[in-house]
Amino acid sequence: MFEAEQKIIESAILDYCTDKDLPIVETKWAWIPFNGQWGISTSFFQLAARSFGQTRGNVPQRANEIALEVAGRLSGIEGFEKIEAVNGYLNVYFFTADYSRRVIRQVLEESEKYGHGQRLNQRLMVEFSHPNTHKAFHVGHLRSAFLGDVVARILDAAGYDVIRANYPGDIGLHVIKWLWNYLKFHKGEKPDKDITRWMGAIYAEAVKRLDQEPAYEEEIREIYARWDRRDPEVVQCWEETRQWSLDGFNEMYNLLDIRFDRYYFNSMFEKPGKEIVSELLEKGIAEDEGESGGAVIVKIDEKLELEEEKYRVMVVLRSDGTALYATEDLALARQKFLDYPDLVKSYYVVDVRQSLHFQQVFKTLELLGYEWAPRCQHLPYELVNLPGNVVMASREGTVVLLEDLIREATARALAVVKEKNRELAEENQLEIAKAVGIGAIKFPMLSRESNKVVTFDWESALDFNGQAAPYIQYAYVRANSILRKAQNVIPAELAADYELTKQEITLIDLIARMPEEIQKAARDLKTLIITNQAYELARAFNDFYTQCPVLGVEEPQRSTRIRLVAAARQAIANSLAILGITAPQAM
RNA sequence: GCCCCAGUGGCUCAAUGGAUAGAGCGAGGCACUCCUAACGCCUAGACUGGGGGUUCGAUUCCCUCCUGGGGCACCA
Numbered sequence: 251m252f253e254a255e256q257k258i259i260e261s262a263i264l265d266y267c268t269d270k271d272l273p274i275v276e277t278k279w280a281w282i283p284f285n286g287q288w289g290i291s292t293s294f295f296q297l298a299a300r301s302f303g304q305t306r307g308n309v310p311q312r313a314n315e316i317a318l319e320v321a322g323r324l325s326g327i328e329g330f331e332k333i334e335a336v337n338g339y340l341n342v343y344f345f346t347a348d349y350s351r352r353v354i355r356q357v358l359e360e361s362e363k364y365g366h367g368q369r370l371n372q373r374l375m376v377e378f379s380h381p382n383t384h385k386a387f388h389v390g391h392l393r394s395a396f397l398g399d400v401v402a403r404i405l406d407a408a409g410y411d412v413i414r415a416n417y418p419g420d421i422g423l424h425v426i427k428w429l430w431n432y433l434k435f436h437k438g439e440k441p442d443k444d445i446t447r448w449m450g451a452i453y454a455e456a457v458k459r460l461d462q463e464p465a466y467e468e469e470i471r472e473i474y475a476r477w478d479r480r481d482p483e484v485v486q487c488w489e490e491t492r493q494w495s496l497d498g499f500n501e502m503y504n505l506l507d508i509r510f511d512r513y514y515f516n517s518m519f520e521k522p523g524k525e526i527v528s529e530l531l532e533k534g535i536a537e538d539e540g541e542s543g544g545a546v547i548v549k550i551d552e553k554l555e556l557e558e559e560k561y562r563v564m565v566v567l568r569s570d571g572t573a574l575y576a577t578e579d580l581a582l583a584r585q586k587f588l589d590y591p592d593l594v595k596s597y598y599v600v601d602v603r604q605s606l607h608f609q610q611v612f613k614t615l616e617l618l619g620y621e622w623a624p625r626c627q628h629l630p631y632e633l634v635n636l637p638g639n640v641v642m643a644s645r646e647g648t649v650v651l652l653e654d655l656i657r658e659a660t661a662r663a664l665a666v667v668k669e670k671n672r673e674l675a676e677e678n679q680l681e682i683a684k685a686v687g688i689g690a691i692k693f694p695m696l697s698r699e700s701n702k703v704v705t706f707d708w709e710s711a712l713d714f715n716g717q718a719a720p721y722i723q724y725a726y727v728r729a730n731s732i733l734r735k736a737q738n739v740i741p742a743e744l745a746a747d748y749e750l751t752k753q754e755i756t757l758i759d760l761i762a763r764m765p766e767e768i769q770k771a772a773r774d775l776k777t778l779i780i781t782n783q784a785y786e787l788a789r790a791f792n793d794f795y796t797q798c799p800v801l802g803v804e805e806p807q808r809s810t811r812i813r814l815v816a817a818a819r820q821a822i823a824n825s826l827a828i829l830g831i832t833a834p835q836a837m
Numbered sequence: 838g839c840c841c842c843a844g845u846g847g848c849u850c851a852a853u854g855g856a857u858a859g860a861g862c863g864a865g866g867c868a869c870u871c872c873u874a875a876c877g878c879c880u881a882g883a884c885u886g887g888g889g890g891u892u893c894g895a896u897u898c899c900c901u902c903c904u905g906g907g908g909c910a911c912c913a
Contacts, residue, residue, distance in 0.1 A: 283856065293855065299893055309893030337856060338893095382913085419913070516913095545911045559839065565911040575913050605841065606908060632842075632906085639906075666875065686875085698850060701842055703906070710849075714875065716861040717850080724875055732872050770853080782851070785860085796877050815872095837875065 252290065252344070258327065259292075259342055266320050273300045281763070282341050287332070288755045289343035294320075298338070313338030347747045350758045350814075355743060357761060357817040365764035365824050367409035367772075373592050375413040376402045378599035379508070382419040383495035384428040386450025387502060388649035389706055390634040390642035396695045396830070397631055398599035399508045400777045403828045408772030413590060416510040417582065418499070420492050421517040423474075424453065429487055430466075430473045431456035445498030447653055449491075450644060457645050502652060506688060507830050512589075514582055523577035526584065526618070527567045535617050536566055545569040548614050564610040579611045587622045595625055597775075602630035602701065629775060631700040637707050650706060659687035662712055663720075671836060678836070685832035689719030692831055697781035717785055719831050722822060725788035727837045728795050729819035733812070735801055740816050741809035748807050753794040754814060760787050761821045768828070777829070784825035791818050 260277045267274055275297045282291045298312035317335035324333045324342075332343040357364045378398020381387055402412045431452055432439075441448035460466050476484045503509065527546055530536035536548045545568055550561035566576055586596050598608060608628035616623035635641060642649045664683035671679065691711065695704060714720040733740075750758075764783065771779035800811040826833045 278853080280853075280855085291856090295855070295893060302893090307893085311893095313893080339856065422913075424913090539910095547910065559909085562840095563910055568911045570911090572911095574911065576911090602842070603907060604913080607913090630842090635906095663875095670873075670875075694849090699843095702850085703843080705849090710862085713862080718861085718875095720875055721861095724873090728873075728876085735872060774853095778851085782860095789860090792876060795872080799872070801872055837873080 252349075255329065255342070255344070256290070258329070259324065259340075262324055262327070263292075263320055266316075266323055267297070270319075272297060272316075275300060281759070282343075287343050288346050288349065288759055289330075289332075289341055291339050291341045293317075293339045295338055310338055346750050346755055349762075350750060350754070351743060353758050353762045354813050354817040357820050358740065358813065361820055362824060362827070364820055365768050366407045367765070367769060369411075370409040371411070372409075372594045373411040373413065373590060374405065374595040374597065375415055375512075375586055375590065375593055376405070376597045376599060377415040377417055377514075377586075378402075379503075379510075380417040380419060380600070381495075381499055382422075382424060383492050383499075384420075384425045384449055385453050385495075386644050386649060387446050387499065387652045388642055388644065389652060389655055390649070392652065392691070393631055393634050393695050393700075393704065394599050394601065395503075395506065395508055396692050397629070397700060397777060399506075399830050400696055400780070400828065401597070401599065401629065401775055403830060404768065404771045404775075404777065404780060407768050407828050410594075410772070413512055413593075414510045415512045415514060415586070417514045417516065418496070419516045420495075421477075421488075421515075421520075425488065425492075426474050426477060427456040427460065427470060428453045429477075429484060429491070430470050431459065432491065433473070433484075433487060434469070435459075441494060441498075444653060445494055446502065447651060449495050449498060450651070454644065454647065505656065505684075506692075507832070514585065516578060519578035519581040519585070520573045522581035522585065523573050523579075524567070526580045527577060530566060530614070530618065533618065535614070540569065540571075543569060548610075548617070550610060550613055550617070553617055554613075561610050561613050562606070564607075564614060566614070576607065576611060579607075580615060583611060583615055583623075583626055584620065587620070587625075591622075593622070593625060595627060596622075597627050597629050599629045599631065602632055604628070605630050629700070632703045634695075634704045634706050637705055639705075642706075650708075655691060655711065656688065658708070659691050659712055660684055661687075663687040663690070663714070666714070667837065674836065682834045682837060685834040686714065686720050686723060686837065689723060689826075689831040690714050692829065693719035693781065696777040696829060697785075698778060700776075719829075720837075722784050722788040722826060723831070723834055724837055725791045725795075726819060726822045726826065726833045727835070729791060729815050729822065730835060732800050732815050733819065736812050741812055743813065744806040744809050746806040748810070751798055753790070753797045754811075757787075757790040757794050757814065757818055760790050761817055764821055764824070780825060780828050784822065784829060787818070787822055787825060791822065794818070 256279055263277055264274070277292050279290050279292050282289050294313040294316040295309055298309045298316055301312060314335065314337060317338055317340045320340055321333050321335040330342055331345045334341050376398050379395040381391055402414050406412045436452060460470070473484060477488070527536060530548060531538055531546065535553060536546050538546050545565045548564045548566055550564060551559050554561070564576055565574065566580065568574055583596065587593060600608070605628060612623055612626045633641065636648055640648050660683050663686035664679060667679045667682045694711070697717065698704065767779055767783045771777070798811060800808065800815060803811065823833050
């Protein structure tokens with residue numbers, strides 16, 4: 251937001267270096283640690299160190315000398331309130347009244363687009379969620395869904411055109427087991443409500459029956475064979491029940507405010523995958539060990555002539571000639587670029603256990619000569635475990651179902667809403683409870699580094715206090731309430747000045763940083779940068795709220811503060827929107 | 838055996854190689870005639886896993902060790 255000001259100082263530093271015959275060092279800007287005033291800073295340690303060349307010297311002292319000299323030169327420049335040299339740093343302070351007006355004006359003008367970057371006209375794809383049909387949807391599956399959704403939102407906000415892709419696992423042994431159990435014991439049954447739970451129960455029952463009666467394995471193989479030769483009854487049953495799962499997922503995606511532009515189904519890639527395997531064999535990249543009873547494999551390290559093992563060996567076709575996950579992933583990657591040849595990036599939001607697998611897939615495609623292969627990138631994330639390092643697995647029964655979590659979180663939120671807003675219509679109370687409950691579920695998974703394991707426990711998942719979504723939503727609601735009492739009229743900008751309090755400066759400062767934070771989040775693909783920003787913003791607003799009365803003060807403070815509240819509300823709303831968290835109108 | 842990730846107050850997490858390592862929860866104390874207390878204020882609590890190294894400067898980069906988690910040929 252302050253590029254022009256930065257350039258002025260940068261060129262002054264450049265002039266100084268030229269005059270003094272000092273090496274040229276890139277000027278890096280940072281925000282001044284808060285001290286009641288508002289500005290940016292840069293340091294001269296690097297320049298000082300370089301100025302000594304080979305000889306040793308006192309760097310901090312030299313840096314401070316440089317800072318003092320530069321500050322001296324800049325003293326004549328207009329447009330800054332104060333320029334000072336401290337401990338080797340050059341601190342440049344803005345005229346707070348001018349800059350705060352500029353920031354607030356910009357937020358109010360750009361409204362829901364504030365903080366967003368220029369459109370880049372670059373397309374990329376984010377594949378995420380990829381749930382298995384015919385299975386339950388549990389809390390462990392949420393991380394990919396939330397992470398992928400918010401990464402897509404961040405990239406969109408940063409200026410990219412994002413395609414949101416889903417890749418459901420709609421076929422495989424788990425589906426066959428399900429079909430077997432259904433055809434044998436539940437034929438004709440249909441789920442009426444809680445579709446996903448019901449689908450999961452049929453699967454769990456199938457697994458249990460098989461454990462108890464191993465002889466059923468034969469019947470499973472029979473179903474698999476019928477599926478392979480596209481037996482009409484099996485195919486029709488598969489199609490119908492698959493749709494039930496997809497309907498159930500859509501219900502949940504709607505509830506969670508997650509949408510997709512494009513569905514790729516696992517079942518679509520068996521054939522194309524085998525075609526790629528043929529291509530690999532033709533080009534001598536893959537080896538068929540079928541004669542010795544083996545599979546079709548790619549010895550990636552050997553092909554790359556690597557000394558140490560890195561990509562190891564990838565099986566691309568089973569020894570019985572059937573496709574496996576890797577086979578299909580090769581075809582899927584290609585299909586994405588056939589559909590969208592201009593993708594600058596193809597992201598896969600998949601858990602960390604598949605890191606090697608994706609490295610293998612992408613490297614194999616590179617060996618095949620696909621120029622887009624390096625544009626594929628795996629975005630790994632760590633698992634959601636249960637206390638005691640128990641992995642969530644539907645076949646182990648160690649799961650927390652998403653439906654249960656949402657139900658419980660919403661119920662708790664509703665209890666609080668009813669307590670706080672007795673006069674509100676029940677319909678509105680439910681709406682708020684949903685926003686708060688679901689926001690509370692999303693936030694913890696977005697606010698930590700994706701390479702950190704999340705341990706799910708009911709107590710902390712349902713704790714709405716502290717660093718959590720409700721805190722941010724509450725700040726939004728407070729701002730909203732003030733504006734409502736001001737009849738939702740945003741006063742025009744006033745020329746008159748008044749001394750800003752430190753709460754106001756901090757708040758404006760954080761609002762001003764938003765565009766940079768969004769770009770940073772997009773560059774690093776980190777949702778946590780946005781949750782941090784949103785939380786800081788909310789905290790700064792709460793601080794302002796308790797310290798700075800708005801409606802009861804005289805002009806020009808009153809108008810200026812109303813404008814600031816409107817800008818803060820907008821900034822918080824935009825942060826929440828990027829996080830896919832609903833901002834309720836009341837709480 | 839090889840590879841990847843994590844290790845920061847009691848607990849859960851932050852911190853573009855830079856100024857005094859920040860929050861939340863929990864603990865103790867304070868605070869409700871004032872735009873909603875799902876709020877705020879104060880206090881205590883950290884040799885950033887150990888040891889080396891690079892650097893003017895390391896939680897951050899490199900090496901090594903320890904602990905925990907994960908991955909390594911036909912599961913997905």
